[in-house]
Amino acid sequence: MSEDATTGDAPATGVSGRPVDIPYREREQSVTLERMPAHREPVYGTEVEPETELFTINMGPHHPATHGVLRLLLTLEGEVVRSVTPIIGYVHTGIEKSCEDQSYWKVIPFVERMDYLAYYFNALAYCMAIERLLDEEVPPRAQYLRVIHLELNRIASHLFWLGTSALDLGAISLLWYALRDREKILDIFEMSSGQRLHPRYFQVGGVVEDIPPGFEQKVRGFLADMPSRIDQYEAILDRNEILLQRLKHVGQVPLETMLALGVTGPLLRAAGHPWDLRKATPYSSYDHFDFKIPIGTQGDNYDRYRVRMAEMRESLKIVEQALDGLPEGPYITDNRKVALPPRHELATSMEALIHHFKLVTEGFRVPPGETYAAVESPRGELGCFVVADGSAKPARVHMRDPSFVNLQALRHMSEGGLIADLIAAIAMLDPILGGIDR
Amino acid sequence: MPDATGLELIAAGVRERFGDEAVVGTMYHREQPTLEVAPEAVRDTLGYLKDDAEESFELLMSVHGCDYFPDEPRLAVHYQLLAMQRTDRLGVRTRLGADDPHVPTVVDIFPGADFQEREVFDMFGVVFDGHPDHRRILMPEDYEGHPQRRDFPMGGEPVLFTFNEREMPRWYE
Numbered sequence: 001m002s003e004d005a006t007t008g009d010a011p012a013t014g015v016s017g018r019p020v021d022i023p024y025r026e027r028e029q030s031v032t033l034e035r036m037p038a039h040r041e042p043v044y045g046t047e048v049e050p051e052t053e054l055f056t057i058n059m060g061p062h063h064p065a066t067h068g069v070l071r072l073l074l075t076l077e078g079e080v081v082r083s084v085t086p087i088i089g090y091v092h093t094g095i096e097k098s099c100e101d102q103s104y105w106k107v108i109p110f111v112e113r114m115d116y117l118a119y120y121f122n123a124l125a126y127c128m129a130i131e132r133l134l135d136e137e138v139p140p141r142a143q144y145l146r147v148i149h150l151e152l153n154r155i156a157s158h159l160f161w162l163g164t165s166a167l168d169l170g171a172i173s174l175l176w177y178a179l180r181d182r183e184k185i186l187d188i189f190e191m192s193s194g195q196r197l198h199p200r201y202f203q204v205g206g207v208v209e210d211i212p213p214g215f216e217q218k219v220r221g222f223l224a225d226m227p228s229r230i231d232q233y234e235a236i237l238d239r240n241e242i243l244l245q246r247l248k249h250v251g252q253v254p255l256e257t258m259l260a261l262g263v264t265g266p267l268l269r270a271a272g273h274p275w276d277l278r279k280a281t282p283y284s285s286y287d288h289f290d291f292k293i294p295i296g297t298q299g300d301n302y303d304r305y306r307v308r309m310a311e312m313r314e315s316l317k318i319v320e321q322a323l324d325g326l327p328e329g330p331y332i333t334d335n336r337k338v339a340l341p342p343r344h345e346l347a348t349s350m351e352a353l354i355h356h357f358k359l360v361t362e363g364f365r366v367p368p369g370e371t372y373a374a375v376e377s378p379r380g381e382l383g384c385f386v387v388a389d390g391s392a393k394p395a396r397v398h399m400r401d402p403s404f405v406n407l408q409a410l411r412h413m414s415e416g417g418l419i420a421d422l423i424a425a426i427a428m429l430d431p432i433l434g435g436i437d438r
Numbered sequence: 439m440p441d442a443t444g445l446e447l448i449a450a451g452v453r454e455r456f457g458d459e460a461v462v463g464t465m466y467h468r469e470q471p472t473l474e475v476a477p478e479a480v481r482d483t484l485g486y487l488k489d490d491a492e493e494s495f496e497l498l499m500s501v502h503g504c505d506y507f508p509d510e511p512r513l514a515v516h517y518q519l520l521a522m523q524r525t526d527r528l529g530v531r532t533r534l535g536a537d538d539p540h541v542p543t544v545v546d547i548f549p550g551a552d553f554q555e556r557e558v559f560d561m562f563g564v565v566f567d568g569h570p571d572h573r574r575i576l577m578p579e580d581y582e583g584h585p586q587r588r589d590f591p592m593g594g595e596p597v598l599f600t601f602n603e604r605e606m607p608r609w610y611e
Contacts (some may be wrong), residue, residue, distance in 0.1 A: 033466065078610050089578070092576040097585055097590075101542065133468065241529070258595055259496070261550040262548065264499075275522060369468060370472075371470055372500070383501070396504045396505070398502040398504075400500035400518070404557075405554070406555075407553070408549070408552055408553055437576055438576075
């Protein structure tokens, strides 16, 4: 298939010819836009006959539109959803329990498998917690390499969200286009760590390996390609009348409710609150980069879609700046008690051999203490709580997964609406069940 | 982040309001402040920190449990508070004995604690008095035991196959 098959018409421009001059909610070019009222009149709700029977039904756990094994207990009144009760735990695998039986660095592959679309973020939250307990500095090059991978991972996660959400809302072709670009990001991950998913690239004190030759070129090729791709996706979706009708003014939740529920990430930003941990409490050198936090105005599904599309563009800018400013130097801390010695030292240095042996057999010990480290994952605040008891294994590893907390907002997004709007709400919530159930 | 002095000021505010026995202690470790309160004072303290304290913490980001075995009291419930304007975080924790642990719920103060308190109950058996929907959340409803406790064996879960399904408890009933 030709790579340019998606191009279609040129992106929409307004009277002035500059897309940025048009308010973002009016940028799409649907032919029937003028017929769409600003606030959709409720066609359901109050006028439903009071004697209508309530109907309780299970949605899931094997429903393709629930993005995993999510079971919803719905109470329906005709087509109208009266109550939503999420029932979870179907993919609970006890990762947190398993972590207590692993030495510190063997926990990293475990936590990566929680939120399986944002593996670098899980690993970073965990590594940051351990680094704080050890009081270990991360070299600047490692911080920049982390940022490059994190932001590429954010784009990959948002692309997967875009493809599957568009699929749920009736636009199947976008799934293949979005996954095609996600494949390119996975190729980049494969270059740096040898793995496409769950790469275990982040290490306590830095990253496992330096980037190989050709990595930068590949990332730059992707950066040059991607903005026009996002334009194409927006061109496809912004002319899709069905999609717009299902997104605009649907699933609106006021900001106060979102804050009370502890919802973070694109959902909170779509409601108009510019809360982003990368700006608020910068970690891993995020304060070195120039980027914006996209926010919405109304907090409906359309704003959630817009915020995530804009976040992809901002992530591209961050990756570019990180590549431009990538400092020279070590990629992992030179503290031999934490990081493995370089391979060539093993042949000549007895001390290096001892350190290597200690690390691969017992692992390093962490002084007693407890900490909570939070990062901004594609879905919100991902916090890692670690308790160390002085041994070589963590006494407790807990992930505050954003999907788990954000799922509580589903009731507020969908009750009183139609079943079809519930599907849109799940799609825009972007829950990852691996992260919810852990 | 409140520094060590700021933490003592917060503790002094809580003591002044709810009596000396409300605050068990303060910890300041790796620039992270934690206030340890008595189990019965958790609800009052969090409500006070949210609404009335001089420097308020309006958001509850995380609730999680922990088993400090073999220390006593064994169990703990942690609350991670956040003040968005000041970008401050404060940990509040309470320690409980392993037999019959009870904590008052904070769901009516912070609705977002709903699922997280259920998870702590599921994994550690801490009962949250007054929780509107006090059930297990991740494990099956008829599950026995609280698997995140340190004395719960690793890998103690039998795997269900066709050949052993009749021996599995509760499967053929």
